[in-house]
Amino acid sequence: MLTVDAPQISAPPAASVRDRAVDAAGLAFLHVDRTGLIRDWNPAAERLFGWRREEILGQPLADTLVPPALRAAHSAGFARRLVTGGDGDAIGHRVEMPALHRDGRELRVSMMIDQLGDEGFTAFVSDQTDWYLAQQELQRSNALIGAILQHTTAMISAKDLDGRYLFVNGEFERIFQVTAADMVGRAESEMVSASVAAVGRAHDIEVAETGTAKTVLEEVPFGDDIRQYVVTRVPLTDPDGSVYGVCMIAIDDTARRRSQDVIAAGEQRFWNTVNNAPGMLYQFRMEPDGSTAFTFVSDGCRDIYHLEPEEIIQTPNRAIDMIAEEDRESFVASVLESARTLEPWDWRGSVLRRDGSRRWLYGVSRPHREPGGATVWDGMLLDRTRERDTELDLAAVRGDLDNLVDRLASTSFVVTVEPDAIGGSEPVAALAALVVPEERAGLDELWAAAVRGERVDAGRTGPGGPVHIRMRARRDGARTQVGVACFELGRMR
Numbered sequence: 001m002l003t004v005d006a007p008q009i010s011a012p013p014a015a016s017v018r019d020r021a022v023d024a025a026g027l028a029f030l031h032v033d034r035t036g037l038i039r040d041w042n043p044a045a046e047r048l049f050g051w052r053r054e055e056i057l058g059q060p061l062a063d064t065l066v067p068p069a070l071r072a073a074h075s076a077g078f079a080r081r082l083v084t085g086g087d088g089d090a091i092g093h094r095v096e097m098p099a100l101h102r103d104g105r106e107l108r109v110s111m112m113i114d115q116l117g118d119e120g121f122t123a124f125v126s127d128q129t130d131w132y133l134a135q136q137e138l139q140r141s142n143a144l145i146g147a148i149l150q151h152t153t154a155m156i157s158a159k160d161l162d163g164r165y166l167f168v169n170g171e172f173e174r175i176f177q178v179t180a181a182d183m184v185g186r187a188e189s190e191m192v193s194a195s196v197a198a199v200g201r202a203h204d205i206e207v208a209e210t211g212t213a214k215t216v217l218e219e220v221p222f223g224d225d226i227r228q229y230v231v232t233r234v235p236l237t238d239p240d241g242s243v244y245g246v247c248m249i250a251i252d253d254t255a256r257r258r259s260q261d262v263i264a265a266g267e268q269r270f271w272n273t274v275n276n277a278p279g280m281l282y283q284f285r286m287e288p289d290g291s292t293a294f295t296f297v298s299d300g301c302r303d304i305y306h307l308e309p310e311e312i313i314q315t316p317n318r319a320i321d322m323i324a325e326e327d328r329e330s331f332v333a334s335v336l337e338s339a340r341t342l343e344p345w346d347w348r349g350s351v352l353r354r355d356g357s358r359r360w361l362y363g364v365s366r367p368h369r370e371p372g373g374a375t376v377w378d379g380m381l382l383d384r385t386r387e388r389d390t391e392l393d394l395a396a397v398r399g400d401l402d403n404l405v406d407r408l409a410s411t412s413f414v415v416t417v418e419p420d421a422i423g424g425s426e427p428v429a430a431l432a433a434l435v436v437p438e439e440r441a442g443l444d445e446l447w448a449a450a451v452r453g454e455r456v457d458a459g460r461t462g463p464g465g466p467v468h469i470r471m472r473a474r475r476d477g478a479r480t481q482v483g484v485a486c487f488e489l490g491r492m493r
Contacts, residue, residue: 025124028109032061033120036078040122048109048127050102052459067100096128108132155229155250158236161208163187163201166245196220200231204246207233211243212368217253228254279382280304284365286339288373292316295376304361304383306353322351324358339375342367348384360388410467411486417451419478434469434486435460446471450482464488 022029022040028048031040038061041053049056049065056064066074099109108129114122149156150170158167165183173179176191189197199218207214215232229250236245280300286292293316297309305312305319312319323331327349338345347363365379415428427447432440439460450456450471458469466489473482 028125028127029122030061030125031116031120031122034118036060036062036075038064039120045125048107048125049099064102065099067098067106070098096132099125153252155252156248157183157250158245158247159188159204160245161243163204192220200248203231203233204248207235207246208243211235211237218250227252228257279380281380282365282378284377284379286335286375292320294319300381304359304381305351306355319351322353324350324352338365338367338377342369342375345377345379358385359383360385410488411484413484415482415484416476417480417482419480431469431484434467434484435462447482451480453480459489462486462488 022042025042025044028045029040029042030038030045033039038056038059041051041056043053045056046052051059051064062071062074062078094110094112096108096110099107101107107127108131110126110128112124116122152169153171154169155172155175156167156169157165157172159165164185164187168178168180168183172183178191187197188200191197192200196218203214203216213232213234215230218229218231220227220229230253231248231250234247234249235243236247237243278300280303281296281298282294282301283296284292285295294312297312299309301307301309301312301319305322307318320328320331331347331349334345334347337343345363345365345367348361349363350358350360352358360383362382362384363379365377367375367377369375411434413430415430427443431447432443435443446456446458446469450473453473456469456471460467460469468487468489470485470487471482473480475481
């Protein structure tokens, strides 16, 4: 009987598999020994922290990746882990902490630390900087919105499509003597009479079904008194546009309707708010035949245009004619697109005033279509000239810095890449001449990255010793210009 031995499958060395996996990982990996020196560093760590592997190995973790203000605390915590054998809240758990990029920027990273006994510690690290900044901005926005909601004198609430409360603000709590937590899940009929609740419910259903806001005057009995509220209902929509509820903003209008003095005072407060608001508040109208007009302009137009509100309302083209020639096409296109899609209008451009000065503006508004077909925008124009000047100053500083770097370089030149050559362009001969022949491999990859607009900094060996090659691209119309600077590191010592 013929027997055949089964083939033997030999597994690759575990260390080799592990090393390949670590190098291919999208997370940064580092190994720190018990003296605090970095012993391993994968490509993802190079991208995250800016240090190449050969530069960072053997460097103290505290002096390279820990922000200066935290180094004392880090050293104490590191020593404590050595004494306790690595036990602690951080081991085996994801923790967030500040970290330092090679260029001095502070990052926010998420780190999973594991101990290796006598070999020290390892960690997988991910960049959370953008998420952290976004969370901070979101918290600030939520705090601002929360402050407005809780301190306004308007009653504000939100209900789902079944008419049950999702949210009520502080004024609602004060008026009805309830708490927001108790209101969640309750219906309006539990707060007011059945007849009043039925009227409100009918308005809610109409707003939810039509997807459009509605403002009505409603009367609500409170004991022997009847209060009159101007109630605006707005549909609440998901990102896909589907309505999931209705927001109600109710302003007590009783006193205003009972007293002409209160009416006058309220109107005065309104106009003070409008005219003292930053920028210019306006209402802009486009008829179906394309004719346009401003139907309302706040006093802020004086600062922006050096025009009176009446001048803009009576001669609507006057403000539009002041738009700089190079920005007029984008203005017209943005208005037409907003009118077509009813998406919010958002535009940045400049105007030239009668005295010749230029003001940089940011405009935003939300359109709605009237029954007759006219499109009406209610919005605001903000003067961002100061911010624009600051941006230009920063750009000039960056340009001066680039010029200084070019002057310090031992060799510098600029290469223009035509549009049809960007995809397959090869390094120029002048670039190849900066390094010794045996190190020219890989220059095409660096060159392609620079042409794509990436910042390239690479160390190589030149004919006279170590060199640092710096490449920066900028657009010149349809063409790309790549600035190349070479620094002979031997001369800098």
